[in-house]
Amino acid sequence: MIHNLFAFFGADHKVGTTMVAQSVAEAISTHHPNLKILLAAMNGRESNEYIREAPAGIDGLKIHIDNKMINGEDFLKTCTHKGNFYVMAGISNETEERYYHPEMAKYLMGEVAPEFDMVIADCGNELDNGLAVGTLSIAGESFFVAAQQETVIRRYEKNRKLIEDLGIGITAFLINKFYEQDPYGLTYIANRLEQEKDKLLKIESAGYSRQAEIDYKTLLDYKNEGYLQDILTVANVILRKNGFTEIQRQRKSRWKSFI
Numbered sequence: 001m002i003h004n005l006f007a008f009f010g011a012d013h014k015v016g017t018t019m020v021a022q023s024v025a026e027a028i029s030t031h032h033p034n035l036k037i038l039l040a041a042m043n044g045r046e047s048n049e050y051i052r053e054a055p056a057g058i059d060g061l062k063i064h065i066d067n068k069m070i071n072g073e074d075f076l077k078t079c080t081h082k083g084n085f086y087v088m089a090g091i092s093n094e095t096e097e098r099y100y101h102p103e104m105a106k107y108l109m110g111e112v113a114p115e116f117d118m119v120i121a122d123c124g125n126e127l128d129n130g131l132a133v134g135t136l137s138i139a140g141e142s143f144f145v146a147a148q149q150e151t152v153i154r155r156y157e158k159n160r161k162l163i164e165d166l167g168i169g170i171t172a173f174l175i176n177k178f179y180e181q182d183p184y185g186l187t188y189i190a191n192r193l194e195q196e197k198d199k200l201l202k203i204e205s206a207g208y209s210r211q212a213e214i215d216y217k218t219l220l221d222y223k224n225e226g227y228l229q230d231i232l233t234v235a236n237v238i239l240r241k242n243g244f245t246e247i248q249r250q251r252k253s254r255w256k257s258f259i
Helices: 017-031 058-066 072-078 094-099 102-115 130-138 150-165 186-193 209-215 225-241
Strands: 002-010 037-041 080-082 085-088 118-122 139-147 170-178 200-204
Touching: 002 017, 002 102, 002 130, 002 225, 017 037, 017 085, 017 118, 017 139, 017 170, 017 225, 037 102, 058 102, 072 102, 102 118, 102 130, 130 139, 139 150, 139 225, 150 186, 170 186, 170 225, 186 200, 200 225
Parallel strands: 002 118, 002 139, 037 085, 037 118, 139 170, 170 200
Antiparallel strands: 080 085
16 A cells, blocks of 8 residues: 555546545645645546646656656656646546556556655546556545435445455545535435445535636635635545644635645
8 A cells, every 4th residue: 555645536427526636635735835745647537627737647658657667756857746736647548548557557656656745646437447446456545526416326336346346445435516405415325325424524515617627727716615624624634644734724714726
């Protein structure tokens, strides 16, 4: 296991895995400028919808991965970054997804993770994706992103055995786009997922999802206090796991992103 590798995996399409993973990575990097953070797209897509300047992708590293020639220091020099926040996009040509296997993900993460204080991996939502499976199998902690939808919960129920067989240990279930008045409350979802309620963390619905895609920004930039505080809760779980100081939350937090 790689103790500073934190994987985010979605129950289904459009539950917001990429948005949540990037929001958490941004929150940590902004509040802890002394920490070096990598956001890596370890799935079958580029997953750079909320980044205006297109980051370098894994495609450019494939020949080096195939030949076991990845060097952590060289990766730092070629990886797109702003300050302490580094980003590696995923596969630009999605038809080549089948050429990336679990062992490639394990090798890449093993080589680059020591160069960072934390690596946040967006693992998409497909359990047959080599990069996702490889990353999830070695992640120190894994976060499962779901939503208050029957189809989403049913898909988890269908895949639960496979997740267990793959040895993926889930640290917390993140119920994204959360509405307090929705009949699918945390207690109901916990029962359906067969989990203790305290293993579920809500992430409040923030609105502005379509605008965020247009602006190439995360939902942190739209001043939704509930969304910000819920993202900070997840960020603090990660910080605690690695022994770093938690982000102090204020009643009226003001988000100041430098990304």
